[in-house]
Amino acid sequence: MTREDVATRLTELxxxxxxxxxxxxxxxxxxxxxxxxNPEADVMFVGEAPGFHEDQQGEPFVGAAGQxxxxxxxxxxxxxxxxxxxxxTLKCRPPGNRDPLPEEVEACKPFLREQLTLVNPRxxxxxxxxxxxxxxxxxxxxxxxREREFKMRDGTPLMCTxxxxxxLRGGNAANGIAADFEKIKAALDTLPEPSADxxxxxxxxx
Ligand code: URA
Numbered sequence: 001m002t003r004e005d006v007a008t009r010l011t012e013l014x015x016x017x018x019x020x021x022x023x024x025x026x027x028x029x030x031x032x033x034x035x036x037x038n039p040e041a042d043v044m045f046v047g048e049a050p051g052f053h054e055d056q057q058g059e060p061f062v063g064a065a066g067q068x069x070x071x072x073x074x075x076x077x078x079x080x081x082x083x084x085x086x087x088x089t090l091k092c093r094p095p096g097n098r099d100p101l102p103e104e105v106e107a108c109k110p111f112l113r114e115q116l117t118l119v120n121p122r123x124x125x126x127x128x129x130x131x132x133x134x135x136x137x138x139x140x141x142x143x144x145x146r147e148r149e150f151k152m153r154d155g156t157p158l159m160c161t162x163x164x165x166x167x168l169r170g171g172n173a174a175n176g177i178a179a180d181f182e183k184i185k186a187a188l189d190t191l192p193e194p195s196a197d198x199x200x201x202x203x204x205x206x
Contacts, residue, residue, distance in 0.1 A: 128163025
């Protein structure tokens with residue numbers, strides 16, 4: 001798929017999310033928050049769900065947690081926010097920012113699945129418990145999951161870290177997320193360069 005085809009399909013999906021009523025959140029939120037960023041990003045972040053500011057603006061991670069995420073992208077990865085792709089597990093804000101319900105995660109899953117397929121990043125980063133549990137299929141908490149290495153079904157590395165909102169509260173998560181972004185940078189730096197046709201370059205005998 002060309003960059004334009006991917007961007008067009010992402011726009012169509014965003015429109016479907018805006019019209020979606022597959023769970024009750026579609027009726028209570030202000031705007032669906034589909035995702036933002038480079039349709040050909042090397043790194044795709046998956047958060048939890050929109051909060052107040054995201055619900056108002058229709059863009060993920062624009063509040064305080066988002067400012068921290070943007071700072072980590074810039075300072076630790078040496079990238080701009082527009083270079084990466086950012087999405088959430090849920091596209092609609094749960095009232096009062098309560099935790100997502102299992103049926104909401106289930107109803108929203110097809111959107112995230114297609115975003116991952118379309119963007120086809122070289123590294124996926126799960127931010128916090130909800131994204132990490134969904135993407136790894138594990139019931140372990142983020143403190144354990146961030147210490148482990150995962151691959152998506154297609155072999156793409158999946159890294160788990162604390163949610164930036166948890167990092168804003170200080171403690172382990174603040175230092176932990178900074179250390180994890182250094183690991184993400186190291187992983188990005190050691191990935192083989194993609195070849196012009198998009199396939200991975202294998203070693204001489206690959
Ligand atoms: N927290 C999230 O998980 N996602 C957002 O978009 C904002 C805050």
